Amino acid sequence: MGCGSCSTGSGGCAPAGCKSNGSCATGGCGKMEVYDWLSNLDMPSNYIPFQVIEVKFKGARKEFFLNADNIYLEIGELIAVEGPTGGYDIGHVSLTGELVRMQMKRRKTHMDQVTRKVYRKASETDVEKWKIAKDLEWETMHKARKLALDLRLSMKISDVDYQGDRTKATFFYTAEGRVDFRELIKKMAETFRIRIEMRQIGMRQEAGRLGGIGSCGRELCCSTWLTNFKTVSTAAARYQNLSLNTLKLAGQCGKLKCCLNYELDTYLDALKDIPDRIESLHTEIGTARHQKTDIFKKIMWFSYPNAEDWIPLKVSRVKEIMAMNKSGQKPVNLKEEAVEMTPAAFVEKSPDYENVVGQDSLTRLDDKSRNKGGRNSKSAASGSRNEGRSNSRPDRPSRPEGQNRPQGGRPQQPKQGGQPPVQQPGQPKVQQGAPQGAAQQGTGQPTGQPSVSKNKNRNNRRKKPKEKPKDD
Numbered sequence: 095m096g097c098g099s100c101s102t103g104s105g106g107c108a109p110a111g112c113k114s115n116g117s118c119a120t121g122g123c124g125k126m127e128v129y130d131w132l133s134n135l136d137m138p139s140n141y142i143p144f145q146v147i148e149v150k151f152k153g154a155r156k157e158f159f160l161n162a163d164n165i166y167l168e169i170g171e172l173i174a175v176e177g178p179t180g181g182y183d184i185g186h187v188s189l190t191g192e193l194v195r196m197q198m199k200r201r202k203t204h205m206d207q208v209t210r211k212v213y214r215k216a217s218e219t220d221v222e223k224w225k226i227a228k229d230l231e232w233e234t235m236h237k238a239r240k241l242a243l244d245l246r247l248s249m250k251i252s253d254v255d256y257q258g259d260r261t262k263a264t265f266f267y268t269a270e271g272r273v274d275f276r277e278l279i280k281k282m283a284e285t286f287r288i289r290i291e292m293r294q295i296g297m298r299q300e301a302g303r304l305g306g307i308g309s310c311g312r313e314l315c316c317s318t319w320l321t322n323f324k325t326v327s328t329a330a331a332r333y334q335n336l337s338l339n340t341l342k343l344a345g346q347c348g349k350l351k352c353c354l355n356y357e358l359d360t361y362l363d364a365l366k367d368i369p370d371r372i373e374s375l376h377t378e379i380g381t382a383r384h385q386k387t388d389i390f391k392k393i394m395w396f397s398y399p400n401a402e403d404w405i406p407l408k409v410s411r412v413k414e415i416m417a418m419n420k421s422g423q424k425p426v427n428l429k430e431e432a433v434e435m436t437p438a439a440f441v442e443k444s445p446d447y448e449n450v451v452g453q454d455s456l457t458r459l460d461d462k463s464r465n466k467g468g469r470n471s472k473s474a475a476s477g478s479r480n481e482g483r484s485n486s487r488p489d490r491p492s493r494p495e496g497q498n499r500p501q502g503g504r505p506q507q508p509k510q511g512g513q514p515p516v517q518q519p520g521q522p523k524v525q526q527g528a529p530q531g532a533a534q535q536g537t538g539q540p541t542g543q544p545s546v547s548k549n550k551n552r553n554n555r556r557k558k559p560k561e562k563p564k565d566d
Contacts, residue, residue, distance in 0.1 A: 143164060143191070144190075144191055144192060144194055144195055145160055145161045145162060145164065146158050146159070146160055146161065146194050146195075146198065146205070146208050147159055147161050147167060147187055147189065147190050147194055147212065148187070148188045148189035148190075148194050148197060149173065149175055149185040149186065149187060149188060150185055150186045150187075150188040151183070151185045151186075151255070152228075152255050152303075153253065153255065153266075153302070153303040154302060154303070154317060154318075154321075156188060157185075157210075158194070158198065158203060158207075158208045159175045159176070159208065159210050159211060159212050160208050160209070160210065160211050160212065161211075161212045162211055162212070163212070165212060165214070165215065167187050167190055167212075167215075168187065168190070169187050169188065169189070169190060170186055170187060171186070171187045171215060171216075172184055172185070172186060172215070172216035172220075172221060172224075173185065173186075173187060173212055173213075173214070173215055173216055174212075174213040174214050174215070174216050174220055174258065175210060175211070175212050175213060176210040176211050176212075176213065177210075177257055177258075177259070177262070178210070179262065179289070180261075181257060181258075181259045181261045181262065182213055182220075182257075182258055182259050183257050183258040183259070184216055184220060184221070184224040184258030185258075220258065223258070223259065223260060224258045226260065227256035227257070227258065227259075227260040228256060230256060230260075231253075231254045231255070231256055231263075234254050234256075234263065234286060235251055235253065235254045235265075237285060237286075238251050238254065238265060238278075238282055239251050241278060241281050241282060241285070242275075242278055245277060245278055245281075247273055247274075247275060247278060248269060248270065248271075248273065249267045249268070249269040249273045249275070250267060250268050250269070251265055251266070251267045252266055252267060252268055252295070252300045252303065252304065253265075253266045253300075253303050253304065254266070260288070261288060261289060262288060262289040262290075262291065263286065263288050263289070263290060263291070264291045264292075264293055265282075265290065265291065265292050265293070266293050266294075266295050266299075266300070266303065267292065267293075267294055267295070268294070268295060268296070268297060268300050269294060273294075275292055279292065296323075297347040297348055297349055298316055298323045298347050298349060298352075299316075299323075300347065301314060301316055301317070301345065301346050301347035302314065302316035302317045302320070303317070304317075305317040306346050308345065308346070308351075309342075309345075310353075314345075314346065315352055315353065316347075316352065320352060323352065324352070324355055326349065326350040326351065326352060326354050326355055327350070328343075328350070330350075330354040330355060330358050331343055331350075331354060333358060333361045333362060333365065334354070334357065334358070334361050335386075335387070335389070336354075361389060364389045364390055364392075365389060367392065367409060368387060368389065368392065368394075368409055369409070369412060369413060369416065372384055372394075372412070372416065374396075375396060375412070375415050375416070375419065375428065376419050376424050377424050377425050377426065377427060377428055378424050378425070378426050378427070379398070379426070379427055380398050380399060381398075381399070382396035382397060382398050382405065382428050383396060383397060383399075384396055385397055385404050386404075392408065392409040393406050393407065393408060393409070393433060394406070394407055394408075394409060394412050395407075396428060398428075405428045405429055405432045406432055406433045406435055407428065407431060407432065407433060408433055411431060415428075
């Protein structure tokens with residue numbers, strides 16, 4: 095059964111069919127064919143692997159190739175395959191095994207149509223050459239556009255795809271009609287020195303090759319998974335009650351969006367029970383005109399002339415009134431048969447987290463701006479209170495004795511037992527030795543109280559306001 099030298103126990107390391115020559119070292123057969131080993135484990139003994147694989151190239155292009163040599167390939171690997179006109183090309187493996195058989199049935203491709211083969215897994219040399227070819231595509235496209243403009247051709251070259259061996263380039267272009275580009279091919283062959291292939295594509299294919307983000311916020315469907323493009327008409331928008339606005343209904347390709355067809359069948363099924371081409375209903379008090387229809391709720395709204403309110407009716411009742419009008423009968427008033435429209439109940443959802451700092455409040459910034467003025471006033475008041483403490487700082491020099499304050503400030507009072515202050519110009523004279531209780535000339539302040547010394551603590555003055563002197 096086994097190799098005979100496996101280190102993980104007796105009995106061997108592989109099932110029947112092991113082709114090792116006795117070189118097992120760590121519990122696995124080093125020279126066993128892995129492809130056959132996996133097929134023996136997962137598939138029946140008579141199973142033959144499907145020899146066709148799917149390979150993806152640039153621009154969401156996918157093709158089938160024949161894996162005649164049964165090379166073990168995994169999804170995402172770079173492989174070298176046969177080119178359409180000779181040479182080889184490099185692509186990524188997108189599907190293998192039985193999924194390829196299902197994909198071929200979906201695309202209606204038979205085994206006889208798959209003729210090109212898989213050469214090998216891409217080597218380092220193949221990958222380097224392929225990357226160099228891909229780096230040339232941008233420059234080649236702009237040079238080709240300049241050549242087309244010089245020849246005044248009404249065409250737009252949207253993309254260039256180099257083959258993996260850099261021997262051929264395919265130019266994809268869009269045009270409204272037929273274009274004679276024979277002269278263009280001659281000039282491009284002289285400029286690029288490669289084989290040229292011109293391929294005309296539509297606007298949708300161009301958007302799929304270039305890619306982008308749609309109005310829904312996701313990547314374009316045509317560049318990800320959409321392979322076949324169905325015709326989209328304005329009737330799809332009418333059935334879904336959409337406004338015929340080309341700016342909203344058109345995609346990046348300039349055509350109608352492909353997603354208009356996604357829900358079209360659902361709308362068509364809902365419209366089967368709703369009467370078509372109804373404009374008005376005749377009643378005894380007047381004619382009510384049709385305003386709008388809720389397709390899925392099956393409710394139709396009507397309104398009387400010069401009336402602001404709309405009357406909702408069920409589709410079944412509308413059909414009965416239409417039958418009555420055909421027979422010459424009229425209902426009294428549609429308002430008596432209106433459907434009660436209950437507003438949707440708003441359920442407040444409690445958050446699944448604990449709001450600690452109030453980050454979910456929409457007015458938290460307004461509260462800060464409202465309290466900003468109060469904080470500024472408090473800071474201004476605290477600054478005025480701390481103004482008196484500035485002289486007690488050791489880094490600020492104190493004012494020498496006898497130096498007066500600037501004009502406009504509070505006049506300096508003399509210290510007890512010290513020199514009188516220097517007389518400032520424009521101030522009234524103060525008589526020295528005036529009797530106690532006499533007022534200074536030119537001022538209304540009495541001098542009976544003793545002057546306050548500067549050496550006293552100013553904090554006491556801040557805490558306890560100065561009492562006014564009493565008149566003698």
